[in-house]
Amino acid sequence: MIEAIIFDFGDIFINLDKPATFEGLKKLGLSEWNDDLDYLNHQFEMGKISKDDFLSGIQKHCPNATTEEILKTWNAILLDFPLYRLEFLQMLTQKYRLFLLSNTDAIHIEKFQKKTGETFYTDFYRCFEHVYFSYEIGMRKPNVDIYEYVLNNHSLVAEKTLFVDDKQENTDAAKTIGLNVWNLQVGEEDVVELFEKMIIK
Incomplete structure (x- = not known):
C-alpha cells in the first residue's frame, strides 16, 4: 500500500520546452x-557554483552574448503550469504524504516563482511535506544518495513510497533501492492520470 509519493517537478507539473534553451544558445553562438557545459550545469544544479559563475561559464562558449541574453535563453525552457495539476495535487494531500524532488537551479526556481506569482507557488509548495531542490541540498538525481536522503529524513519505507519522474535513468535508480516508480512519458501521459496508470490505493 502506497503511503507517500515523491514527485519530480519539470514536465510533471510545469511544462518544459527542453530544446528551446539549446536552440537559443546556438543562436547566441x-x-x-x-562535457564542459554538462559539468557546469551539474555543478550549478548542486549549488556548487554561483549564478554569476554559471552565467560567465556559459558566456565563455558564447563570447558575443550578454549575460542578460544568456539568462533569458536559459529560462526559455520553462513553459506553463496548468492549474488542473495543482488542483489534482491538492486533492492528493488528503490521502498521501507528498514530497517534491527536483534537479533544478536557482535561476529556474526564481523564474518559476516570478512567472506564476506568490499565491500560486505558495499553494503549490504547501501541498508537500517537504520540497527538495538539488541546488539546495547539494545532490542530484539519479545518484541513489538523494533518494535515501529523502527516505531517511522522513522515515519513509521505500516499498510504501512511489516516485514519479519523466527520466528513465532517475526511475531506474530509484527502483534499485526498492521504490515503486512511474516513469511518466511526456506528451503521452499526464500526472493527473496517476490512478489510471498506477495501481495504488
Whole structure:
C-alpha cells in the first residue's frame, strides 16, 4: 500500500520546452553542448557554483552574448503550469504524504516563482511535506544518495513510497533501492492520470 509519493517537478507539473534553451544558445553562438557545459550545469544544479559563475561559464562558449541574453535563453525552457495539476495535487494531500524532488537551479526556481506569482507557488509548495531542490541540498538525481536522503529524513519505507519522474535513468535508480516508480512519458501521459496508470490505493 502506497503511503507517500515523491514527485519530480519539470514536465510533471510545469511544462518544459527542453530544446528551446539549446536552440537559443546556438543562436547566441554556441556550437555544441559539450562535457564542459554538462559539468557546469551539474555543478550549478548542486549549488556548487554561483549564478554569476554559471552565467560567465556559459558566456565563455558564447563570447558575443550578454549575460542578460544568456539568462533569458536559459529560462526559455520553462513553459506553463496548468492549474488542473495543482488542483489534482491538492486533492492528493488528503490521502498521501507528498514530497517534491527536483534537479533544478536557482535561476529556474526564481523564474518559476516570478512567472506564476506568490499565491500560486505558495499553494503549490504547501501541498508537500517537504520540497527538495538539488541546488539546495547539494545532490542530484539519479545518484541513489538523494533518494535515501529523502527516505531517511522522513522515515519513509521505500516499498510504501512511489516516485514519479519523466527520466528513465532517475526511475531506474530509484527502483534499485526498492521504490515503486512511474516513469511518466511526456506528451503521452499526464500526472493527473496517476490512478489510471498506477495501481495504488
